[in-house]
Amino acid sequence: MKALILYYSCSGNTRLLAQQAHEALLSRQWNADIFHLRDFNTDRYPHHPDLIVLGVPVQYWDIPNSARHLIENLPPYNGASAFVFSTFGNCVINRVPYLLAKELIGKGCTIVGGAQIVAPHAAKVDGRQRLGDLETAFGKGQPDDDVSMQFTAVIQGIAEKIEMKNIARIELAELKKLHTRGMLASLMEYCTSNRERMWFMPHIDHDAAKCKNCRQCIESCDAGAIGCASEKEIAIDKSRCNKCYRCIDVCPSGALGTNWKQAVFWVRAIRLLARGAETKFVA
Structure with missing residues (x-):
């Protein structure tokens, strides 16, 4: 089989x-x-x-x-x-x-x-x-x-x-x-798209001073939202980013991050609807 x-x-x-x-x-x-x-x-x-x-x-x-x-x-x-x-x-x-x-x-x-x-x-x-x-x-x-x-x-x-x-x-x-x-959970599901629900979560920040230009973030992004702005700098297209935050996990130099306090705040708030x-x- x-x-x-x-x-x-x-x-x-x-x-x-x-x-x-x-x-x-x-x-x-x-x-x-x-x-x-x-x-x-x-x-x-x-x-x-x-x-x-x-x-x-x-x-x-x-x-x-x-x-x-x-x-x-x-x-x-x-x-x-x-x-x-x-x-x-x-x-x-x-x-x-x-x-x-x-x-x-x-x-x-x-x-x-x-x-x-x-x-x-x-x-x-x-x-x-x-x-x-x-x-x-x-x-x-x-x-x-x-x-x-x-x-x-x-x-x-x-x-x-x-x-x-x-x-x-x-x-x-x-x-x-x-x-x-x-x-409330049902109302949010039918009245909003997942792109609209992403709006509550923080964007990804890039610290050029820490970036080693290893391009692991580019390879990890299934949405194609990360590219090269120059030889030594990446650019993140916020309109394409799905805010899965996988690029933050794969970055070896800590050049990528986000406002995790905001993210955790909204996760806790949404948990109240569950x-x-x-x-x-x-x-």
Whole structure:
């Protein structure tokens, strides 16, 4: 049996779960391949998988913009079963597994399961430790052993049903239940775009004096928002920046930063809107 595991990850949370899914399928003697979406080359992958596992983090209550573009460019996988999941910092989630499922249905897949999984929030306190590494309310210690065991069991259970040709699709209405409840959260989802929700978060700052011109930030930016202004200076296009802050993490010289106090303030404020923000599985 053949499986294709695709994920998008900035902080590493989604990558760890994708690797866990990979190990779960290998344990059942499946031929399983795993790729970050940005590294997946359809021209070099001629196989037709029996199962696709697709995972992304939640960014601004939505599929990350760069991930959505990569998913839209995937080829058809008619007849493949698919499991979708999202990771989020125990804050607002809003229908991301449902939106992933709709994308894969458009590729000809049959949706057989989905999940929303709490993981450490990536916003940094004073630019150092992640909020999710410090506070339980924002995903500290998640996913714990129980959640990891459940995730593995769900993946292996789906694999077993595919092997036995006993798999059944789930209704999209079931995946709609994987969302944050609450009037304010719902209102914000339907009345604002993710680009508008980004407006509350701080822009990225560049300190030219610290910059070593290594260009790691340019290579890390899936939005193409970072370029060279001159031989020794980079430029950030704020209109294209998705404010995922991955470039800050990869910069070895500390030349990139942001107002983390503002970011953490808004994360805490948005957390007050969250209802039903917890790990859930549908399979």
